[in-house]
Amino acid sequence: MEGDIGAALIVIGNEVLSGRTQDANIQYIASGLNDVGIRLKEVRIVEDDEAAIVKAVNELRAAYTYVFTTGGIGPTHDDITSECVAKAFGVPLLRDPRAVERLLRQIKPENLNEARLRMANIPEGADLIDNPVSHAPGFRIGNVHVMAGVPKIMQAMFDGVKGGLQGGRPLVSANVTLHMGEGVIADGLRQIQADHPEVEIGSYPFSRDGHYGTVIVTRGPDPAVVGKVSERVAEMAETLGGRVEREGRV
Amino acid sequence: MEGDIGAALIVIGNEVLSGRTQDANIQYIASGLNDVGIRLKEVRIVEDDEAAIVKAVNELRAAYTYVFTTGGIGPTHDDITSECVAKAFGVPLLRDPRAVERLLRQIKPENLNEARLRMANIPEGADLIDNPVSHAPGFRIGNVHVMAGVPKIMQAMFDGVKGGLQGGRPLVSANVTLHMGEGVIADGLRQIQADHPEVEIGSYPFSRDGHYGTVIVTRGPDPAVVGKVSERVAEMAETLGGRVEREGRV
Numbered sequence: 001m002e003g004d005i006g007a008a009l010i011v012i013g014n015e016v017l018s019g020r021t022q023d024a025n026i027q028y029i030a031s032g033l034n035d036v037g038i039r040l041k042e043v044r045i046v047e048d049d050e051a052a053i054v055k056a057v058n059e060l061r062a063a064y065t066y067v068f069t070t071g072g073i074g075p076t077h078d079d080i081t082s083e084c085v086a087k088a089f090g091v092p093l094l095r096d097p098r099a100v101e102r103l104l105r106q107i108k109p110e111n112l113n114e115a116r117l118r119m120a121n122i123p124e125g126a127d128l129i130d131n132p133v134s135h136a137p138g139f140r141i142g143n144v145h146v147m148a149g150v151p152k153i154m155q156a157m158f159d160g161v162k163g164g165l166q167g168g169r170p171l172v173s174a175n176v177t178l179h180m181g182e183g184v185i186a187d188g189l190r191q192i193q194a195d196h197p198e199v200e201i202g203s204y205p206f207s208r209d210g211h212y213g214t215v216i217v218t219r220g221p222d223p224a225v226v227g228k229v230s231e232r233v234a235e236m237a238e239t240l241g242g243r244v245e246r247e248g249r250v
Numbered sequence: 251m252e253g254d255i256g257a258a259l260i261v262i263g264n265e266v267l268s269g270r271t272q273d274a275n276i277q278y279i280a281s282g283l284n285d286v287g288i289r290l291k292e293v294r295i296v297e298d299d300e301a302a303i304v305k306a307v308n309e310l311r312a313a314y315t316y317v318f319t320t321g322g323i324g325p326t327h328d329d330i331t332s333e334c335v336a337k338a339f340g341v342p343l344l345r346d347p348r349a350v351e352r353l354l355r356q357i358k359p360e361n362l363n364e365a366r367l368r369m370a371n372i373p374e375g376a377d378l379i380d381n382p383v384s385h386a387p388g389f390r391i392g393n394v395h396v397m398a399g400v401p402k403i404m405q406a407m408f409d410g411v412k413g414g415l416q417g418g419r420p421l422v423s424a425n426v427t428l429h430m431g432e433g434v435i436a437d438g439l440r441q442i443q444a445d446h447p448e449v450e451i452g453s454y455p456f457s458r459d460g461h462y463g464t465v466i467v468t469r470g471p472d473p474a475v476v477g478k479v480s481e482r483v484a485e486m487a488e489t490l491g492g493r494v495e496r497e498g499r500v
Contacts, residue, residue, distance in 0.1 A: 014452055017290045019280030020467060030269030040267045045293035075433045076453035077440040115436030150455060183325045186365030190327040202264055203326035205400060217270060
């Protein structure tokens with residue numbers, strides 16, 4: 001859609017790719033960006049591997065207005081995000097006194113060993129991102145926002161950053177649930193989408209108690225248009241004899 | 251690790267990127283590949299957009315032994331995966347009589363409208379992938395496996411395909427839960443990883459009831475080595491005075 005401001009997310013971590021962990025961050029970031037009129041257009045999940053991370057950061061920061069990363073900024077050997085982002089930007093990774101000061105809010109000086117101090121290594125020229133949960137900061141360099149992978153910490157970091165992003169008009173959506181299969185309404189739906197390129201109509205089939213149904217999500221920046229198109233979908237389905245539940249705007 | 255056979259997954263669908271839907275397929279595919287000795291090395295989630303899908307398919311099929319896609323093979327206007335994969339391979343998309351025959355197992359001939367017949371459009375030269383749930387098939391062309399997005403159908407398709415993939419030795423893993431923060435064990439852990447490049451040691455912090463802990467996952471192809479390294483991690487943590495739970499191989 002016109003005026004789109006696009007973002008990409010890089011999820012860094014072998015644990016999601018091995019199937020050990022179900023990702024818990026994509027949906028939170030997707031919804032939050034939507035609230036401020038930014039569209040998440042691509043997600044990449046990559047291994048804890050320098051070449052993979054550097055490549056993803058450089059490709060995506062060139063392609064989208066905003067990039068976010070989650071994971072890999074802790075104290076252990078598998079936390080390599082900060083050095084990879086520094087490499088991607090071609091800047092040195094430096095021990096940042098502002099970040100050391102924040103670590104000292106959480107960690108006693110005698111416990112601030114070299115491993116923990118790695119969490120204060122920040123690419124030159126980056127701004128810190130607040131971590132109200134456990135203080136070890138994230139950072140922003142250029143259009144790339146580097147955040148923790150632990151969901152509670154990531155959410156706190158993202159909520160702090162979100163207000164400062166320059167978005168467009170937030171997208172709103174309206175749902176109708178049609179108690180009929182996709183194949184029945186597909187032709188009518190295609191016509192409505194063709195008549196209204198200013199919205200995006202998504203069709204999501206489900207089966208429940210042996211019956212097929214389809215949720216139609218109409219999405220766009222103008223609430224009046226979204227409501228009108230969604231109502232047209234509902235009427236089209238009713239004309240075909242289907243039962244329809246209108247769920248209002250979400 | 252040596253001998254790695256790598257795979258990538260492309261999740262196609264605006265509904266995951268908008269935050270409407272929590273992806274339910276990545277973890278299933280990741281675990282299933284692991285079972286047959288294939289390593290999921292990258293996931294991309296892309297919009298229902300031709301340029302985005304073609305680019306992802308072509309980049310990833312060149313980079314990895316296997317590629318899987320989920321989503322976008324239904325009958326509605328937003329289902330464009332099959333034509334995009336045909337474009338990526340530079341072959342025509344044809345109405346496939348084998349696929350029409352399968353649709354007729356589920357759909358009465360008088361209900362097999364043009365929208366539903368789109369589900370029988372398959373790139374030239376592709377093999378069909380069985381869909382024991384609702385019959386509309388997926389397909390394989392080259393090293394790319396195109397599957398449905400609905401989890402129940404995707405799982406049935408993937409389970410059918412899995413046995414025919416050429417994997418390496420399955421990776422096994424062993425977990426130990428350390429009731430101490432990552433910062434305490436990071437130095438010892440780094441040393442153990444340096445001594446054992448043949449395994450991969452992941453460190454996953456958690457907090458529970460106000461206490462910090464870390465799960466250490468050791469992963470590799472040789473069960474004896476994985477067990478030995480995991481035990482060394484446990485002993486290192488005990489030497490540092492931490493409480494350790496050994497969870498055995500998973």
